[in-house]
Amino acid sequence: MDIDCKEAPFLAVIAARTFITDLARAYDGFDPTMLDYFMSGSKGVHIRIPTEIFGGENGHPFLPRLHRKMLERHFLHHPHNQALGMLALGESVPAKLKDKTVGDLVDESLYCMGKGHLLRAPNVRRPDGRYKVQVSVEAFFERDIDSLLDLTRKPNTISVLAVPPTATGMADLYDHVLINWQSLDPRSYNLQSLSECQFMRHCREHAEILSEPEWFMMLRALAPLGEKGLELAQEYSRPHAEYAPEKTRAKFLHALQKGYPASCEEIQAIFQCSPRCKVRSPLDLERKRQSDTVVAAESFSPEKDGLYYSPSHGTLEGDSFKVCSPLKILGKMRNTDGTGWARLVELVTPDARNTRLSIAMKDCAGHGDSVLAMLCDHGLELTGGKMGKFIMDYLRLAATDKVFINVERLGWHGNRYVLPDAIFGEGGNEDINYTQGNSLFKCSGELAQWQEHIGRYCRGNTLLMLVSAFALTGPLLHLCGVEGGGLHLFGPSSTGKTTLALLAGSLCGGNENKGFVRQWRSTHNAIEHTAVQHNDGLLVMDESGQATADTVAQTIYMLSNGQGKERMRADATQRKAYQWRVQLFSTGELTMDEKIEETGKFRAMAGQNVRVVNLPIDRGAGKNSYSCLYGFENPASLSEHLKDATRHFYGTPLRAFLTDLCGTSNQELDANGADIKENIEKFAKLYCPDGSCGQVRRVAVKFGLIAAAGMFAAKNGILPWTPDESRDAVAEWFRIWLEGRGGVGNLEIMKALDRFKDFFARHGRSRFVEVNGLGENMRDLAGYRWEDKGEQRFFMITPAFNDLAKGVNRHELLEHMKQQGWLLTSGKGSLVTTKWISGRNVRGYGFIPSAWEGLAGNIEVKPQVKAGDMEFGGEF
Incomplete structure (x- = not known):
């Protein structure tokens, strides 16, 4: 090793003596007489340390690298990390060298592992007229420094009785760095x-x-x-x-x-x-x-004014040159499935803005022209035409060990929940890089301020409490295995729907303008991208009247289904479809059914009513949303206050909710998830009436999810009311939904029955002919009619029946009609499906209109269970 100090050669001698003395103290069996010592001209000391001392092997391809790592590790400890000014007390140490350490004087160019470094042979004259001369161990340690330096004025050949080198405790140091290399x-x-x-x-x-x-x-x-x-x-x-x-x-x-x-x-x-x-x-x-790769990486140095390259990896002063404007590799990056490896880099644009980019490693093959073009397009400035090669070497070789997980969507990734600027849950060593910029997930103010200016005015106003709890259900979809969907508040204009949308959004994020709210005025293709940005969270969309019926119908199905369309890339390969789990909060003047059917081109299916639940903002009885005004003059004043407050305080409730939900470990997250699922099941069991169809039970689970989210948030002090109050508010609005629905049966069947009743009322004379066949050739014939003991009977032909029963399970519909006494049956109880008319058998179904008109005689009509007949209560 070379220890040089041209400005003050005596410091090199002090540093070398300190180094060797400490080796003898630190490592068992180390004997300074096993080394060879040379005074190197007028600038320092050269020491030869045989590999046998530390168990190394001459010729090992990684040996220079191992030497360097051994020195770096050794120099971490006292006295090598002590300033030379302290080691040379009483000497006149130049000011700029006083804070230097022993390690700072070691010439690391010996360990470059690149182009060979020539060592000057003993007794060869240096350019300064001095010589490199060998000295004995006794002379090196016992002579005064000035006389040692004087030995370099002329050649000096001595006979040194060297002690054969043997293994010492330095082998532990060598083994440590060797193991790291072998890792x-x-x-x-x-x-x-x-x-x-x-x-x-x-x-x-x-x-x-x-x-x-x-x-x-x-x-x-x-x-x-x-x-x-x-x-x-x-x-x-x-x-x-x-x-x-x-x-x-x-x-x-x-x-x-x-x-x-x-x-x-x-x-x-x-x-x-x-x-x-x-x-x-x-x-x-x-x-x-x-090893060449490691050295190449160390040759680059990102500085404030740019990226520099040093052929000697920084060991020789003045050999570095600037490659480009500031560019830094933040780490390696991959997708969640282990593919898509890339480099995450940060560059500074000419107007001093920091920009992050993802550089795919597949694009770094070859000359990397596309990568250089992208970097320059984003503001990187090269210092010369040939600097592209150095930039590509930097990208390929100089990445840190830090690994980022590249995510294109927010929400759950394993047991961690990702927001654009925060990660919740027990994590590993990998950080998250979110690639889709989203300005909506921001915070303003503290949780206590949101509670003071917004939350406390919701208490006692059950619709506002329901909306607040619903806003926190997004992260629970995956955790509890519940399907996505949403709530749609409908009612006349100027009834506070937009205020409720802003309220829901304020729990999750926002800004000073429209807060967290997005508009329905969009195509369903754009909504795919929006849904990904709100994955495992809340999506607020105001004024469904701005969208077309087709957009609303497709959006509801697509958001609930959780997957977008599969499309092709420019290279004809199939792009992976967007996927998400999202809770939609929507507003509009019409129900979702009415909006979908407003043009007459589409028919709303019952499944859409289950996916997105319609709730009347006036409770279905013309009432106001605000029961408690808290001193405000009228509901409009309270509504305006809430609107204004959501522009200043937002985002903190969701983050507090995620912090408490994830806890400090995966075990705590699992325990919280189990408690929430139990509360969902309790709510559905307690409040869903017996005999309810599957659609009602599904909606009961959705309301149970809202109740469980509200109870968890209230229990943890996020929502400023009690868990029981949160549950009761949700139960109240579940009852309102049931009353508006009209019963607990299958909604598709109920709608189909209404269509049949309406059809007979409007076309009983115009499209049904007498059973004797007169008028059989009428246009749009639907069937036949006759009287039996003074009561009207109809026989509807199969094509007309099938047209009215579109979108409904026909067998389920017929069974329901039979149970209600609508259909003619034989003496054995089977349905009458053919009738002899005008000398031929006609296929269809016989109807008894008095069954739905309340005049069925001795036929028992099974009434539907009405929400008003149900009792709610019990213990939760």
Whole structure:
């Protein structure tokens, strides 16, 4: 090692003595007499440390790198980290050197592992007229520094009685850095490096005639690669006539047990190859490539004014040059499925803005023209036309060990919940990089301020309490295994719908303008992208009247289904479809059914009413949303206050909710999830009436989710009311929904029955002819009519029945009609499906209109259960 200090050579001697003395103190068996000492002209000291002292091997391709790491680790400790000014008390130390340490004086260019560094031979005259001369260990430590430096004025040949070097405690230091070097995963080796070895290439190309000694030597060369080596051994051995997988495996394990790979010296004994590769074993070709990569990475230095490159990786002053404007690699990056490796970089634009970019590694192959074009397009400035090569080397080789997970959507990633600027939950060593900018997930104010200016005015106003709890349900969809969907508040204009939309959004984020609210005025293609940005969260969309009926119908289905359309990329490969889980909060003057059917082109299906639940803002009875005014003059004044407050205080409730939900460990998250699921089940069991159809039960679960979210938030002090109050508010609005629905039966069946009743009322005379056949050729014939004991009967032909029953399970509809006494049956109770008319059998169904008109005589009509007949209560 070289310890140089041209400005004050005596400091180099002090540093060298300190270094050697500390080695003797720190490592058992270390004897300074085992080293060779040289005074190097008028600038410092050169010391030769034999590899035997620390258990190294001469010729090891990584040895310079290991030397450097040994020094770096050793220099971390006292006295090497002590300022030279303190070590040279009483000496006149130049001011700029007083804070330097021993390590600062070591010339690290010896460890460059690049172009060879020539060491000056003893007694060769230096340009300054001085000589490099060897001195004895006694002279080095006992003579005064001035006389030592005077020895360099002329050649000096002495006879030094050196002590043979032996292993010392320094082996522990060497083993530590060696283990770190060996921690490079063999599975990451670029095995193409093996093809550079003539012997390995010979084994591959002549596998069918390989001799037994050559074959075993090949196995020994591959043994350090473990399972990958065995895989290659089988592949290389397969062409041989005597190949057997079991024999190859057994022989490979035997080679592995030797504990060291085949050396080039051993290979030369059975195969003559060129010595030009200058390594000890075939695998050292790959190790050398990796060491070159490490050194190349250390040659780059991101500074405030730009990226610099130093051929000596910073060890020689003045050799660095500027490559480009500021550019820094923040880390490596991959997708959640382990693909899509990239570099996350940050550059500074000419107008001093910091910009982050993702550079795909697949684009870094070759010259990287597309990468350079993208960087320059975003503001990177190169200092010269040939600097592109250095930038590409920097991107390929200089990445840190930090790994980011690249995410295109927010929400749950494993057990961590991701927002654009925060991660909740127990995490690993990987950080998150969210690629889709979203300005809506912001915070303003503190949670206490949101509670003071917004939350406290919701208490007692059950619709506002329901909306507040609903806003927090998004993160629970995945956790509780509940389907996505939403709430749609409908009612006349100027009834506070927009205020409620702003209220819902204020729990999750916002800004000073429209807060967290988005508009329905969009295409469903754009809504796909919006849904991804709100994954596992709340999506607020105001004024459904701005959208077309087609957009509303497709959006409701798409948002609830959780997946967008599959599309093709420009290269004709299929792009992965967007996926999400989202809770929609919507407002409009019409119900979703009315909006979808307003043009007459579409028919609203019952499934859409289950996915997005319609709630009347006036409770279905013309009432106001605000029961408690808290001193405000009227509901409009309170509404205006809430609107204004949501522009100043937002985003904190969701973050507090996620913090409490995730807790400090995955176990706490699981426990919270279990409690919330239990509360969902309790709510549905308690408040869903017996005999309810599947649609009602599904909606009961949705309201149960809202209740459970509100109870959890109230229990943790996020919503300023009690858990019981939160549950009761949700139960009240579930009752209102049931009353508005008209019962607990299947909504599709109920709508179909209404269509049939309306059809008979409007067309009972115009489209049904007398059963005697007169008028049978009428246009749009729907069936026949007659009287039986004074009561009207109809026989509807099959085509007309099927047209009215579109979108409904026909067998379920017929069974329901039969139970209600609507249909003619035979004496055995089976349906009448044919009737002899005008000499032929006509297929269809017979109807008894008095069954739905309340005049069915002795026919029992089973009434539907009405919400008003239900009792709500019990303990939760």
